[in-house]
Amino acid sequence: MCDVRGTRVMAAGIALMIGLTACGGGGEPAPNEGAVTVPSDPGQVSGTITVLTNRTDQVQDGTAKAYAAEFNKLYPKVTVEFQGLTDYEGDVKIRMNSEDYGDVLSIPNSVPTSQYPTFFAPLGSAAEISQTYDFTERGTINGQVYGIANIGVATGFVYNKAVWQQAGMTEWPKTPAEFITALKAIKEKTGATPYYTNYKDAWPLTNWGNAVGSPSCDPAANDKLATTKEPWAAGQELNVIDTLLFDIVKNGLSEADPNTTNWENSKNLIATGKIATMWLGSWAVVQMRDAATKAGKNPDDIGFMPFPAQVDGHFCAAVRPDYQYAINVHSKNKAAARAWIEWFITKSGDAQKALSISSVKGAPLPSSLQPFQDAGVKFVSLSWAKNTMVLDIDKASEVGLGAPDYRQHLVDVARGAAKGDLPGIFADLNKKWSEAQSTIGG
Numbered sequence: 001m002c003d004v005r006g007t008r009v010m011a012a013g014i015a016l017m018i019g020l021t022a023c024g025g026g027g028e029p030a031p032n033e034g035a036v037t038v039p040s041d042p043g044q045v046s047g048t049i050t051v052l053t054n055r056t057d058q059v060q061d062g063t064a065k066a067y068a069a070e071f072n073k074l075y076p077k078v079t080v081e082f083q084g085l086t087d088y089e090g091d092v093k094i095r096m097n098s099e100d101y102g103d104v105l106s107i108p109n110s111v112p113t114s115q116y117p118t119f120f121a122p123l124g125s126a127a128e129i130s131q132t133y134d135f136t137e138r139g140t141i142n143g144q145v146y147g148i149a150n151i152g153v154a155t156g157f158v159y160n161k162a163v164w165q166q167a168g169m170t171e172w173p174k175t176p177a178e179f180i181t182a183l184k185a186i187k188e189k190t191g192a193t194p195y196y197t198n199y200k201d202a203w204p205l206t207n208w209g210n211a212v213g214s215p216s217c218d219p220a221a222n223d224k225l226a227t228t229k230e231p232w233a234a235g236q237e238l239n240v241i242d243t244l245l246f247d248i249v250k251n252g253l254s255e256a257d258p259n260t261t262n263w264e265n266s267k268n269l270i271a272t273g274k275i276a277t278m279w280l281g282s283w284a285v286v287q288m289r290d291a292a293t294k295a296g297k298n299p300d301d302i303g304f305m306p307f308p309a310q311v312d313g314h315f316c317a318a319v320r321p322d323y324q325y326a327i328n329v330h331s332k333n334k335a336a337a338r339a340w341i342e343w344f345i346t347k348s349g350d351a352q353k354a355l356s357i358s359s360v361k362g363a364p365l366p367s368s369l370q371p372f373q374d375a376g377v378k379f380v381s382l383s384w385a386k387n388t389m390v391l392d393i394d395k396a397s398e399v400g401l402g403a404p405d406y407r408q409h410l411v412d413v414a415r416g417a418a419k420g421d422l423p424g425i426f427a428d429l430n431k432k433w434s435e436a437q438s439t440i441g442g
Contacts, residue, residue, distance in 0.1 A: 035122045035144065036327055036338045046077035047333030049340060052085060052092060052102035054323065057287075059084035067348050071340060074347075078336045089203065099330040103337040106323035107147045109206075109402040112391045113138070113384075116146035120326040121334055123148060123341075133345070133359045135321035138384040147324025150345050151356035153281040154304075154317045154369060154379060155210045158288055161303040163192045163276040172305045172315065172375070176244045179308040183253040186276050195248050196266055196275040199258030199411055202404035207280050209401050211241045213318030213380045214307040221318070223386040225401075226393065229434045232426040239426060240309065242410060245279075246422050249414035258411055267291035271302065283322060285368040286355045304368055306377050315377045319357065389440065397436035399429055 039045045051064075058064040059082050068080040083102065085091045092108050095101040096119060111119065122144040123129060129145040130136045139147030164170075167186040173179035183194035198204035213221035215237050225231055231238045248254055255261060255275075269275045271292035278284070282304060289299035306315040325345070327337045344350065351358035355366040365373065372379075394401045410425055412418035 035124045036334045037124060038342045039335050039339050042075045042339065043077070045075055045335050045339050047336040048079040048081060049103035049331070049333050049336045050081050050083060051340065052083050052088075052105040054085060054088035054106060056084035056086055058082075067344065067350070070348065071343050074343065075336070075339050078333075078339065080340060099328070101328055103328055103331040103333055104340055105326060105328065107139070107326050112395070113141050113388045114392075116141050116326070117144075117329075119329055120146040121329050121331070122146055123327070123338065132361060134361055134381075135359050138321050138387060139324045139326075141388075147326040148341060148345060149321035149324045149359045151283065151322045151351045151354065152319050152359055152381075153210070153283050153322045154319050154357065154372070155207070155214055155281055155307065156279075156317055157277050157305045157307075158270065158280050158284050159277045159303055159305055160192070160270050160273050160275075160301055162298070162301045163190050163273045166190050167276075173308040174310050174315075176240065176247070176308050179244065180247055180251060180253070183248065183277070184251065187253060190273075190276070192273055193255050193269075193275045194253040195255075195277045196261065196269065197245075197249070197254050197258050197411055198261050198263050198266055198278065199255075199408060200261040201263040202408060204263060204278070204280065205404040205407040205411075206402055208241055208245055208407055210281060210318065210320060211279070211307050212237050213320075213382050214316050215240045215309040217311040217314070217316035217378055217380055219380050219383050221380075222382045222384065222390060226386040226389040226437075229437060230430040231433055232429045238429075241307075242407070242426075243422065244308070245407065246410055246414045246425075249411050254411075254415075258415070268295060271295050271297055271299075273297075273301075281322075282366070282369060283354060283356050286353070303371065306372065311378075315372075315375065316380050317372060317377050318380045318382055320382050321359065322356070393433065393436045393440050396439055397432040399432050399436075 053059065053064070064082045071080060072078065089108050089110065092101055092105060093110060107120070116139070124145055126136055126140045126143055126145050129148065133148055135149045135152050136145050139145050163186060167189045169182045169185060173182050186192055186194040213219065221237060228236065230236065232242065233239060266275065266278065267288055268291050270278060270288050272295050285302060285304050288302040292299040292302055306317045325341045327334055331337050346360055352366065355368040357365060400406055406429065409418060413420045413425060
């Protein structure tokens with residue numbers, strides 16, 4: 001039995017170092033060996049389960065409790081309790097040093113796929129689960145699925161259309177240069193802050209990494225990181241993506257003091273037109289519209305636009321799974337946990353309410369993405385075939401593609417709060433990646 005309690009934990013706020021390769025998936029199992037399948041008789045399922053969630057808003061406003069009440073109509077003998085965690089990534093990674101990390105949880109982004117069998121119970125074979133759900137590849141190892149996403153997320157900018165129109169911007173920018181020009185017009189012609197980094201909360205900056213696949217319109221964009229020696233070289237996607245963020249800040253188009261940003265307050269700021277634009281994901285649109293309604297503003301002012309780049313005359317938007325729901329391998333109530341995951345994804349209607357892309361095959365796209373359809377934006381579903389190697393290289397390089405640190409440093413350099421320049425940042429990142437890749441064998 002692998003004892004994760006001895007795993008090294010770094011300073012608070014830094015990821016749990018999951019270096020448990022020896023505890024990994026081993027040989028390929030039988031199609032449903034040890035899998036926690038959906039209970040056939042809801043009336044026979046009982047127990048209390050704890051669901052860890054990053055949706056603190058749903059816990060606080062009663063939405064989670066309402067979902068549990070609906071679930072209990074089908075599973076009356078199961079009690080569902082929720083723990084909303086503001087620093088979800090940090091808190092859960094620390095808790096995973098023990099066996100106490102809930103019964104159902106969203107898999108932290110820093111957990112390598114190769115480690116899923118150590119921490120999570122198998123949910124069924126990939127061949128079986130993929131008949132019902134999209135985005136299963138990312139949660140699969142050795143033919144078994146360990147995590148199922150509720151939603152898929154399209155990448156893009158959430159923006160206040162009224163502010164952009166006030167600045168004379170009625171069409172989506174087609175290039176990074178056009179995007180910078182648009183933000184400059186917003187700064188000159190409106191009282192709004194053109195762009196908001198959400199630097200202090202840090203995690204929103206990780207969304208910039210989710211842009212991979214959008215500039216190139218390439219489904220293999222993430223997989224190619226496993227074999228690209230210098231991902232920040234000129235012309236590479238990460239170069240294009242991070243250069244745009246750097247140029248936004250360098251040109252004084254973001255908030256005056258990044259150390260004072262506030263995620264919850266940013267919803268109200270964009271809803272009321274005090275800020276114009278934020279790079280997030282399609283999941284954020286409904287939250288900003290709700291904030292507009294509460295502030296007495298028009299929720300339809302909140303729109304969503306693709307990354308400013310085109311391939312063959314088309315914008316592209318990378319689509320990737322959001323958090324994947326999994327069952328703690330140590331849970332004493334796995335059947336109840338499996339019942340909750342299945343019900344929540346297929347019956348709760350949460351994906352639809354969130355104006356998100358449901359992972360259930362055949363579900364319609366949300367209305368918030370209708371403008372994308374109308375404009376002929378191509379949705380690029382990324383391959384995760386080589387994601388385990390990408391994560392291994394990322395870990396060895398200490399770059400942190402899914403962490404906010406290097407982009408916070410990029411913002412600091414751009415605003416003059418840290419020494420350096422963009423070519424130097426890219427050279428350092430390329431060196432770390434190339435060296436790690438050579439070690440891993442990419």
